[in-house]
Amino acid sequence: MADEVPNPQEMINIDHRPPATGWMDTPTVLRKGIYCYAGNPKSLEYVGLPNPRQWHPEDDDWKLPENWVEIVLDGLRDRLDRFRSLKIFMDICVRCGACADKCHYFIGSGDPKNMPVLRAELLRSVYRKDYSLAGKILGKTVGARKLTYQVLKEWWYYFFQCSECRRCSVFCPYGIDTAEITILARELMNLLGLNIDWIATPVANCYRTGNHLGIQPHAYVDMLDFFCDEIEDVTGVRPKPTFNRKGAEILFITPSGDVFADPGTYTAMGYLILFHYLEQMGLDITWSTYASEGGNFGFFTSHEMMKRLNAPRPSAWGSSGSWAANAATCGG
């Protein structure tokens, strides 16, 4: 994999000048190294996401349901009714360009469709076509276009090139948040089974095992046990964490990445050492194998999936009656 990546000297040679053709007339070509692989159908099936099937982004046919246009437009209408943010963000952008060079993907790629304003415009153009009188009548003149297969592919390519970091929103004079637009665009695409595997499979794992890496309860205990060995080697002291213990005052939840791979594992050791230190001072804390994920990959799928994956946390508290301390993940 790594040998396909250009070297830093090639990579830094970024051209931030947009092409001569207008953005609607510049076709999007999916480029290897930029897109992620499609979601595994088994993962989609496990959590009941629509249209599970094998497909590849570079295929011509993405095997969509026949009425996909209708599904997306109905889904868009539904979300416009449920999210004021979406309606307002679709309507009030003045294209002042303040967000353009704030996006790390634009800075690093020079691809103009990675400018937050254009990323949003990919969806906005379709919104205008179907929800504004001017768009219906004047079409392209007011930046409206029909939802076509090509447009959908463009959505998929670029809404999975946004990491929902909200940096653009800080600079936008109206607070338009591209993260919000991306989140909802991904929701729409999920209605057609358009996902990426690095989200779909963690979602399925998380649903089943409580953490996105699919670590089962006994393995989780083993991993922390291994960290205790390591800590004992370094300090001579051995922490004794408890798991799923009812009645503990505090439930601790950390992203599963921290129990799985370096250098997160060292951070997990840090937690174990801290809690061990505090136990003598009266800290009553437990870990959960059921609520064993601090991240939430559901958030990258849909609001509903976010809620489904978040459920173990309050549920685990319910059984322990505690409050929770949490380590953080950012994007996930």
Added chain:
Amino acid sequence: MWRVIHQYMDTMNGPTDFMEDPVNPITGTRFENAKSTKMVHITEFTADLIRHNKLKLDKSRNDNLVVTFHDSCNPSRGMGLLDEPRYVIQNTCNHFYEMPPNTIREQTFCCGSGSGLNAGENLELRFRGGLPRANAVRHVHEKHGVNMLACVCAIDRAALPPLMEYWVPGVDVTGVHELVGNALVLDGEKERKTDLRGEPLPGMEEEE
């Protein structure tokens, strides 16, 4: 996933009245800002402990590190967790340098792999997206000799090491609580010769 916890969780799954209000059992501090969601960030918890002098910390054990801090997107722009992790870092190590102002705190740059884009097949995208972050790290790496990038995000801990290796070799990645784990002096511990990674502590390097 602190945006979800801070801005969504209580709305989705609340109210959580069956739970106790969060109080730090060691210091007695009530976490008023989390009284409805009842979820406290670990650096809020640890910063509170340090503030009340509850932790015996030997900063010099992190003397081999020159640290900078990467604000993760959602804790900064979806919550505002900015000073808590910095307070913990500054109390656990002696050498801390900030990256340039337009690249940290609420203006922080993404690791390039957030929101589920941390796959293996899109490395080019990740390295491109991570360029602004890496560039700011490179700046403090060259100016202050920074060799450790601290963060409060597990995705960062997975995504930043390859990014650093690609753009700024010589900078490693750590979680804030690894620094705590190294600096914290436990009762009955033996003399530490290495840090948690098994690297010799400053002054403990074997002579060659």
Added chain:
Amino acid sequence: MKIYDAGKVIAGLIIFFVVFTFPVYYNHGKVEPAPKPSLETEKIQSLYEKNCVEDKATMRSGHMLLLDKWRDTVVRDRLRSYAGFKGTRFEMSLSNTCMDCHSNKEQFCDACHNYAGVTPYCWECHLTPKEMK
């Protein structure tokens, strides 16, 4: 139709409505007729041909430009004679020429100036006809 945050939204819209319809109730729907500058002075009545310096339309919208030009010509070039639109020559003087005919400043000058909210600075230097008497 359910309006969310109805209190704030409707309050905001009322403010919007009140601001943009402000002139209607500020004026109480009253109609102030546009002023008709009076030409009823002895001098004008006695004129055989009731002509001003330029034609009526030009004077109506452009008299201030004419006066400005007169002032500059008199002060800078020391010229005092001006050829009117019918070839008649006039002395370039506000007090002696204009106010000679239009001696009724209040009914002539002020009527329109007040209506349009204009405060010309002529009278900061020149004496008004009343003061001259």
Added chain:
Amino acid sequence: MNVWMSLIVSLIAIGAVVVVGAIGGLVPALHPVFGVVIPYAALAVFILGFIWRVLRWAKSPVPFPIATTAGQQKSLPWIKQDKLENPSTRWQVVDRMILEIVLFRSLFRNTRMELYKENGKLTYGWQLWLWAFALAFHYSFLVVVLRHLRFFLDPIPLPVTLLESVDGFLQVGLPSVMISGFVLLGAVGYLLVRRLYVPFMRYISLPSDYFPLFLIASIAATGILMRYVVRVDVVGVRELTLGIATLNPVVPDGINFLFYIHLFLVCVLLAYFPFSKLMHLGGIFMSPTRNLRGNSREFRHVNPWNYPVKTHTYDEYEEEFRDRMIEAGLPVEKQPAESGSATDTESAEDSAE
């Protein structure tokens, strides 16, 4: 739609508006239409359209508190909260909104990225031009609008007169020059040149971005022409505008056709407003990332359409992993002997909700 097409389309549109306005001014029979009917219609479209648009937004709820937190949160008492950038009370939100609306706070932060390819360095310089000209544009526009109140109010209120004398303090020739009009034209010019000159701006601009700029520029230009070059009969104009404001329309004779062009342009702007990006005037007040508090862990935000979802319950989880949990010494709710058909039904019920 490339830049040339966008420019041509919007220029044609503006040209059409000007021609129609001119016809309205040159044909006396049309004066009642262009001086009375169209202005009333435009005003009605503006006011009703604006209200309709805002209500359309308000029909959708704000399900989650998604404030952009651009500063330190309120957390431990000894950590200084950034009350302006991460407000936790209503009044702090009001402060934040005032700064946004009155001083364009977010735009003030603007930076410009530059990449130095020779050493691979990126820099971000503070970039205030856009902020400065945006501010100049909006405020000069406001002053121009307020100054025009002298055409709509009788008697003319003192503040309007005062504003006029401040605006016109530069007495260059006669009539005294109103700075706001020229600032407005200059700022529109900057915004237009920026759109055309900066490559990425050119790329993202639509005809609907150029059209309002041309429209406002034409309004300012015709206004300036009337004041300084082609004199119009101000008394007649005021008679007409005051007639509109007092709901007693009159159509005086002899008003220069340029005035009708000016008036028609303004009417087009008013009618265009609610259906365009200009609605950011209303939208800024309702933007959820700015008008919400960042205290969502302290006080619960209620989502009106929150609905139950299918989750993986603890019982289902334990059912799948019970044996391995017991092996690993983890506590379980039910011992293996107990688990059987009864548990299965129970968990199925749980998941059905």
